[in-house]
Structures are given as structure tokens and as C-alpha cells.
Amino acid sequence: xxxxxxxxxxxxxxxxxxxxxxxxxxxxxxxxxxxxxxxxxxxxxxxxxxxxxxxxxxxxxxxxxxxxxxxxxxxxxxxxxxxxxxxxxxxxxxxxxxxxxxxxxxxxxxxxxxxxxxxxxxxxxxxxxxxxxxxxxxxxxxxxxxxxxxxxxxxxxxxxxxxxxxxxxxxxxxxxxxxxxxxxxxxxxxxxxxxxxxxxxxxxxxxxxxxxxxxxxxxxxxxxxxxxxxx
Ligand code: AMP
Numbered sequence: 001x002x003x004x005x006x007x008x009x010x011x012x013x014x015x016x017x018x019x020x021x022x023x024x025x026x027x028x029x030x031x032x033x034x035x036x037x038x039x040x041x042x043x044x045x046x047x048x049x050x051x052x053x054x055x056x057x058x059x060x061x062x063x064x065x066x067x068x069x070x071x072x073x074x075x076x077x078x079x080x081x082x083x084x085x086x087x088x089x090x091x092x093x094x095x096x097x098x099x100x101x102x103x104x105x106x107x108x109x110x111x112x113x114x115x116x117x118x119x120x121x122x123x124x125x126x127x128x129x130x131x132x133x134x135x136x137x138x139x140x141x142x143x144x145x146x147x148x149x150x151x152x153x154x155x156x157x158x159x160x161x162x163x164x165x166x167x168x169x170x171x172x173x174x175x176x177x178x179x180x181x182x183x184x185x186x187x188x189x190x191x192x193x194x195x196x197x198x199x200x201x202x203x204x205x206x207x208x209x210x211x212x213x214x215x216x217x218x219x220x221x222x223x224x225x226x227x228x229x230x231x
Contacts, residue, residue, distance in 0.1 A: 001026065001087040002112055003218065004094070004103075006189065007120030009177040010127040011203045012210060016120065017091045019211050024218065025084075029071045030091035031064055056176030058095060058184065065102040068093055072106055087112070095185045100192075117192040118214050120203035124178055131174045135164040 003026065007013045014030075021028055035053060038046030045067070049059045058064075071088070079085045094100040107113050133146040135155075139162035144151050151158045192198040199217035203210055 001115050002090070002107055003087070004090045004114055004117040004192075005120070006117060006185065007203060008122060008124070008127055008181045008186075009174055010130050011120040011122045012207060013091055013120055015207060016118075016211060016214055017089055020214065020218070021089055023215075024089070025086045026089040027075070027085070027087070028091055029068060029088045029093065031059075031067060031093040031095075032091075034067055034071070035059060054173075056173045056180065058180055061096055061098045061102070064093065064095075065099060065106075068103070069106055072110065076110065087115075094188060095180075097184075097188055097191065100188045114192070114197060116218060117189070117198045118217060119189050119198060119200045120210065120214075121200055122203040124182075126204055127178065128171065128174060132171050134170060135166055137162050138165050 001024065003020075003024070005013050005017055005020075017028055017030070020026070032053075035046070035049045039050045039053070040046070045063065048063065052059050068090075075085045075088065090103070094103050103114065130145065130148070133148070135144040135146065135151075136142075137144075137157035137160065140157060140160045142157055142159045143149075144157075144164060151164065155164050156162070157164055189198055189200075199214075201210060201213045201217065205213070
């Protein structure tokens with residue numbers, strides 16, 4: 001089973017992915033995370049990606065698609081070796097129409113397809129407010145929000161007592177990422193909507209409600225899977 005989790009930066013995709021992965025026995029293929037790993041490892045790909053990521057721009061399609069293909073080949077190899085590999089949850093991919101089409105080909109070659117696309121929708125203003133209020137502990141990396149998750153003492157980390165910081169480039173980088181999202185990624189929702197596999201979820205609701213809505217949208221698939229019918 002292959003699921004795509006779509007949504008703008010800050011919509012809570014990462015949190016929801018963490019909850020869904022164990023429940024649906026899926027593996028995460030999160031391109032942003034793969035790029036960050038490549039940056040940390042200092043690979044040629046990482047060096048190329050870093051500059052673009054820092055600017056909030058997209059990494060070129062050919063590079064991104066090759067990275068995803070690599071992950072799918074890794075799954076093929078493990079499946080061939082007898083491991084129980086049931087599919088993937090794509091997080092942050094596809095982000096362009098070309099990536100969406102490439103993913104169709106990659107899955108078709110494996111006899112698979114995109115089973116469901118979950119779009120976590122949140123208004124742009126809400127996303128900017130979420131990020132503008134974010135405070136990070138530079139010492140232990142605990143994350144707070146001035147209104148949604150305030151520390152007990154204003155400006156001080158509950159865990160280690162260090163002074164909290166706001167990342168100055170957070171809001172500027174977010175604006176650029178949102179520009180890229182609305183220009184290239186949001187339009188591909190229509191591509192999946194035409195196929196009847198898109199579920200729009202209101203991401204402004206509390207986290208548990210969002211999880212429940214996603215589970216409801218995926219429920220039919222899981223039942224079909226369990227009965228052995230193709231999803
Ligand atoms: P994310 O963690 O998904 O927000 O991704 C962080 C950054 O990695 C993005 O701002 C892009 O620069 C890059 N990136 C991640 N996924 C993709 C993708 N599918 N296509 C192009 N660039 C991507």
C-alpha cells in the first residue's frame with residue numbers, strides 16, 4: 001500500500017506520519033529527511049541540496065526522483081530477501097507534477113499504485129502564526145509556542161532552564177517554502193482528486209482530531225487489505 005501525505009510546511013504532516021506508520025505497517029519515505037541526512041553526511045548530493053534547502057527552494061526533480069527510486073529499490077531488495085515490507089508513506093513527495101508522474105511510473109513498474117492521498121489543509125495565515133510563535137531551546141532542543149505550548153516561565157526552557165530562542169530565519173524561510181508549496185505542490189492535489197483518491201483533511205483542528213480524520217479516510221483501504229482484496 002502506498003500513501004501520500006501532502007500539506008504545506010507546518011501543517012503537522014510529520015506528527016501525523018509518526019502516528020500512522022506503525023498502525024499501517026508502512027515505512028516512511030520523507031524526501032526532506034533524506035536530504036537532511038545527505039547534508040549531514042556531506043555527500044555530493046547533500047552539498048547540492050543544502051544551498052537550495054537553505055533558500056527554501058525545491059531540489060531539482062531528477063535528483064529527488066532518483067532518491068525515491070533508490071528507497072524503493074531498497075524495499076524491493078529487502079522484500080526479495082523475505083522481509084515483510086508492506087509499502088510506504090510518502091511525506092514531502094511528490095512536490096511537483098513531474099514528481100507525481102514519475103512516482104506513478106515507479107510504482108506501476110512494481111505492480112503498485114498510489115492508493116490514497118491525504119491532504120492536510122491549513123490556511124497560510126495560521127501556518128505563519130504557528131511558526132512565528134515557535135521558540136526553541138538552544139541547549140536541549142525542546143520546542144515551545146508562545147500561545148499553544150508556552151513554557152511555565154516565559155522565555156525559559158522547562159526541561160533545562162536555558163533561555164529560549166526564536167530562529168530568526170524561521171518566518172522568512174517559511175514564506176519562501178509556502179510560495180513553493182502553493183505554486184508547485186498544491187496544484188497536484190487536482191491530479192489525485194480526478195482519480196478519486198484524494199482526502200482533504202482540516203489540519204487546523206486539534207492533533208487527535210486530525211489523526212482520527214486521517215484514519216477514517218484510510219479505514220476503507222485497510223479493511224480491503226485485510227480481506228486480501230486489492231486496494
Ligand atoms: P521538508 O522537510 O519536507 O520540508 O523538506 C525540506 C526541504 O527539502 C524543502 O524545502 C526542499 O528544499 C527539499 N525537498 C524535500 N522534499 C522535496 C521534494 N519532493 N522536491 C524538491 N525538494 C524537496
